Amino acid sequence: MRAYKRGTADWTHPRERDAREHTRGVLFMDWADEWMDKWGRFKPKSAREPLAPATLRRKRLLLHRVKQVFGMRALEEISVADVNRWLDTCGLDATPKREAYIMLRAIMRCAVQPPDGRPALLDRSPCMAPIPRRVLSDKSLMVEVSAADAARIKSFMPAYTAVSVNVLLAFGLRIGELCALRVDDFGLFPF
Numbered sequence: 001m002r003a004y005k006r007g008t009a010d011w012t013h014p015r016e017r018d019a020r021e022h023t024r025g026v027l028f029m030d031w032a033d034e035w036m037d038k039w040g041r042f043k044p045k046s047a048r049e050p051l052a053p054a055t056l057r058r059k060r061l062l063l064h065r066v067k068q069v070f071g072m073r074a075l076e077e078i079s080v081a082d083v084n085r086w087l088d089t090c091g092l093d094a095t096p097k098r099e100a101y102i103m104l105r106a107i108m109r110c111a112v113q114p115p116d117g118r119p120a121l122l123d124r125s126p127c128m129a130p131i132p133r134r135v136l137s138d139k140s141l142m143v144e145v146s147a148a149d150a151a152r153i154k155s156f157m158p159a160y161t162a163v164s165v166n167v168l169l170a171f172g173l174r175i176g177e178l179c180a181l182r183v184d185d186f187g188l189f190p191f
Contacts, residue, residue, distance in 0.1 A: 026121055028078060028107075029071035035107045036063055039115060062100045065092070070104075075111055080126045087129055094135040102131060145169060 040063070041056055043049045051059065069086050070078055083104070090097055108125035145153075150169055154162040168178055 025074050025076075027071070028073050028075055029067045031075055031111055031121065032063060032067055032071075032107050035110050036060070039110060040103070040106070058099075059103065062096065062103055065090075065096075066100055066104050066107075075108075075121050078108075078126050080128050083126045084129055087132070094132065098132045098134065101127070101129075105131070 036059075040059065041051055043051055050056070069090070070082075087097070087101060090100070092100060105125065105127040108122065108127050111121040112123070112125050113120060150165055154165050157165065164178055167173065167181075168175070173181075
């Protein structure tokens with residue numbers, strides 16, 4: 001109150017001050033775990049639809065990597081410089097680095113504006129850097145398979161599986177999709 005009267009601080013309601021004191025010192029790892037349990041394990045913009053198990057596993061691995069860096073620090077101690085330094089030196093490949101940073105931004109955004117209506121844990125997010133750009137996949141470097149190349153590939157295969165090359169090329173399937181095909185997947189019409 002004295003600082004407010006002197007003009008050196010903004011006035012805040014005592015309940016708000018008490019709530020802020022209560023939220024000081026929250027460790028990043030505790031908040032990140034709570035974020036994952038309440039919001040992170042669901043699809044974005046869905047009605048609480050859970051993520052697929054493989055996606056959730058990947059997300060938990062990324063969270064573990066972020067917690068290794070920031071886990072034991074209080075949320076308010078993490079600065080913009082700390083986040084930028086981590087981005088520069090994290091040692092992750094481009095795609096995991098991008099996904100980990102997106103997750104870190106989401107965690108910090110929820111600390112600034114908790115979706116459950118509780119008082120904010122942070123005044124502003126330390127994640128000010130832009131999201132790293134998406135790296136083009138190696139698919140853009142692949143060349144088309146010519147008829148001669150397809151014939152050559154089939155010549156190295158047993159006769160009973162050579163037709164699979166035709167199916168792959170005709171329908172643009174991946175190998176996993178080809179292996180998953182069943183007889184019922186084909187609509188064979190009598191001529």
